[in-house]
Amino acid sequence: MTTTPSSPGAAPEGEPLGPEPVSDSPLAGGSQPEAPQQTRTESFLHQVMSSSWVLTLGAVVLAILLGAVLIVATDAEVQATASYFFARPSDFFAAAWRAASEAYIALFQGAIYDSNATSFVRAIRPITETLTIATPLILAGLSIGLGFRAGLFNIGGQGQVILGAIGATWLGFALHLPVGLHLLVALLGAAAGGAIWAGIAGVLKARTGAHEVIVTIMLNNIAGFFVLWLVYTKYFASKTPGVSKPIQSTAMLPKLLPDPFRLHLGFVLALAIAVGVWWLMERSSLGFKLRAVGSNARAARTAGISVAAMTVAAMAISGALSGLAGGTLVLGTEGKLSAAVVGSIGFDAITVALLGRSKPLGTVLAGLLFGALAAGGRLMQTRTGTPLDLVLVLQSFIVLFIAAPPLVRSIFRLPAPGSGKRPTRAKQATVPTEQAGAAA
Structure with a gap:
């Protein structure tokens, strides 16, 4: 009886030719629990950072910073210290901080809570004025939105x-x-x-x-x-x-x-x-x-x-x-x-x-913000001499930055919406299979 010789290196019948390949696919037996969790966390942070709420908050922050620059530039004491800036720069920065901080503190006290008031009624009256001024703004904002x-x-x-x-x-x-x-x-x-x-x-x-x-x-x-x-x-x-x-x-x-x-x-x-x-x-x-x-x-x-x-x-x-x-x-x-x-x-x-991005909740919050600016601007002008027109300037800056989302994203290094999305489970499952086919 003649038998066919087996080729060199051939494995016995019924045994694999080599070690069983290990697949990273979630459909296979092996799994890596840590990597998907990190991916989900990064995806969540990306979605938060690319949301319109963060963009709106960034626009408000930029408007406040530019408003502070205008306050500093028009303050008489700051202008006086700028004349000898290189001799004593600390005077200039101290005066600039004092001008901006006092103006915004007065704005807060006139809009939310006046800590310098002589009675409790006077102390809490600013927040009630903010709500009163915001009422027609909220309704009209809902209309436009x-x-x-x-x-x-x-x-x-x-x-x-x-x-x-x-x-x-x-x-x-x-x-x-x-x-x-x-x-x-x-x-x-x-x-x-x-x-x-x-x-x-x-x-x-x-x-x-x-x-x-x-x-x-x-x-x-x-x-x-x-x-x-x-x-x-x-x-x-x-x-x-x-x-x-x-x-x-x-x-x-x-x-x-x-x-x-x-x-x-x-x-x-x-x-x-x-x-x-x-x-x-x-x-x-x-x-x-x-x-x-x-x-x-x-x-x-x-x-x-x-x-x-x-x-x-x-x-x-x-x-x-x-x-x-x-x-x-x-x-x-x-x-x-x-x-x-x-x-x-x-x-x-x-x-x-x-x-407010034309949404009811956003419009209510935006109306409250504008009501606070209008109510606080009066006390700011009275106590610090800052012109009431600064409120209009802040509103204009907010609109400017809202209308230019790429500018706000570039300043705060915010990701654009839709970028860096995590691949779906189906796509993740096909990647190892494609890699295995390419290797074969």
Whole structure:
């Protein structure tokens, strides 16, 4: 019987040719518990550092630092020590630190807590002023942010706030209703005034394609001149020129604290509306349609969503929120209407919405920040002589850095969103197999 000789080095039948290969794949038997945990940690830190919240915080920090530079540059004592900087540089740096720190300490004391106050009431009054000033800013910011998420640039917040203030004032002094009902009617009138004014831009865009930016800017001018004329008419004018008749006490928002505090129920209303806006945009079918149109109007139309109806609805809801901002202003603190009662709330709301990333929580926090800047700026000017215009400069710097994310990321060495993502488990499992195939 002839047998076939085995080749040199051949292994006996049924035994492997060599040692069994060890695979790093999680699908194989071997596993390395430490490496995946480190990867998950690094991924989490990367996501935090690349988030929009960190970017926003960085923009605020940069604005504060540049504001400090302006304070130092305009301080008289710092300018005097700069003349002999090379002889005694310590004097210059001490004066610069003193100027910047005193200004920001005064800003904090005027916005949050005044440690130099002679009584507890005076000490805590700054935080109540911050909340009071922030109330219309939050409502108007929610208005602009909702429009942004629906793909609309509602720049007409100022005019809508004015119309809301007009509606609340007229219903506030012309009607005689019981307590509670009178306030409700006045607030509804404020919301209706803003909704109608914004709805004009929405209908024009839906029917004719007119750009909402141009239309709302023109409506701002019309509203400004309209209220200037209205307060001198016999229907609104009082004995004081340029001021309307006083709103009845039954239509005023009740105060949350006794005098001398000005904080009223409007702040609680603003927080409740912020929650309502969140539910509307994130949980309701209408909010889904608004976001769909804002993301891609053509795709939304293909899916059966009426883009024209959503445009009108978005502008009307946005205007109603701005109208409530004007209503809480006159029904909460002013008690009457004048041509300048609204100030620049409608324009500041654009900055609040941008800083808050058009999200309700972010808008509330941004409104509180701007309210703190406005409340603290007065005490800062009184105690340190720093011009109140610095508050406007800080707001402008914040918007500048928010509009330039790559600049903020480069300064703080922040990663860009979407970079350095951890590969998925399926991709990790295929890497050793590909390597093994290449080796074979």
